[in-house]
Amino acid sequence: MISSRDGNAIALIVGLGNPGSEYAGSRHNCGFTVVENLLAGFPAGRFEESSAAQSRVFSGKFRGKPLTLQMPMTYMNLSGKAVAPLCRKLEIAPENVLVIVDDMDLPLGRIRLRKNGESGGHNGLKSIIEELGSDHFNRLRIGIGHPQKKGVVDFVLTGFEGEEKALFDEVIQRATKAVQCVLKAGMATAMNEFNAAPTPPVEENQP
Numbered sequence: 001m002i003s004s005r006d007g008n009a010i011a012l013i014v015g016l017g018n019p020g021s022e023y024a025g026s027r028h029n030c031g032f033t034v035v036e037n038l039l040a041g042f043p044a045g046r047f048e049e050s051s052a053a054q055s056r057v058f059s060g061k062f063r064g065k066p067l068t069l070q071m072p073m074t075y076m077n078l079s080g081k082a083v084a085p086l087c088r089k090l091e092i093a094p095e096n097v098l099v100i101v102d103d104m105d106l107p108l109g110r111i112r113l114r115k116n117g118e119s120g121g122h123n124g125l126k127s128i129i130e131e132l133g134s135d136h137f138n139r140l141r142i143g144i145g146h147p148q149k150k151g152v153v154d155f156v157l158t159g160f161e162g163e164e165k166a167l168f169d170e171v172i173q174r175a176t177k178a179v180q181c182v183l184k185a186g187m188a189t190a191m192n193e194f195n196a197a198p199t200p201p202v203e204e205n206q207p
Contacts, residue, residue: 008115010138010182011096012068013038014083016124018157019073025159027144028076030172031100034142035069037176053086062183068092079124080131087132094137098182100175101125104152106143108160109167109198111175113140113182113191138187142175144168174198 015031023029039047039058047060047069058069068090072082087097101124106112116136119126129135145164147155160168174194181190 008095008138008187009065010098010187011066011092012070012087012090012098013179014070014072014079014097014099014128016076016079016099016101017071018075023157026157027102027155027159027168028157030102030142030144030168030175032071033172034100034140034175034179035071037172038069038179041176041180053089054082055086057086067183076127077123078127080127080129083128084131094132094134097137098179099125099128099137099139100179101139101141102144103141104144104146104155106141106145108143108145108164109171110143111140111171111178112143112195113178113187114138115187138182140175140178140182142171 013035015033015035017023017029017032018026025033035058042060047058050057050059053070054072054074056071056073060067068086070083070086072079074082083097083099086092087094101122103112103120103122105120115138117139118135119129120141125139128137159165178190178194181193
């Protein structure tokens with residue numbers, strides 16, 4: 001077993017999704033979207049892209065320490081076959097991994113950080129647990145709500161429209177800020193700040 005680095009400091013951020021333009025912007029691809037947001041927020045050239053472990057891999061440093069971002073290209077159900085080999089190659093323990101994933105059991109607009117746990121029925125997490133041989137990795141679940149009329153597969157592989165699209169864009173931004181908080185202050189601080197429901201804006205009284 002690879003020993004954890006600096007306690008539980010995050011060394012690998014994994015955004016889950018499916019490759020291909022037909023899945024871009026879908027509910028299932030919110031992990032990809034957050035990773036893209038994170039990269040856009042760093043100075044140009046901070047992270048170098050390469051291909052490794054059946055993934056798009058972005059390598060750089062954050063506050064002087066190595067940090068890697070990964071977007072598996074294996075399709076969701078085989079995510080572990082990308083994550084586990086990269087962890088072995090980079091000698092990163094599960095405790096130093098943060099996986100970003102969609103969650104139908106959370107309402108749209110909510111996110112939840114956890115340090116470990118079971119898959120909750122999510123096939124991407126299930127694959128990672130199987131391939132790592134451990135469920136002791138961090139995860140950020142992004143609420144996408146539960147399908148009302150569509151089947152589950154159609155629901156997760158399509159995007160939002162109208163007011164729900166605006167709310168989904170907001171939760172993606174909130175999730176991005178949560179990951180940034182994890183990197184700067186650690187999981188415990190980020191959990192305290194972001195696991196609660198967001199406070200709605202206070203409307204000023206109109207004269």
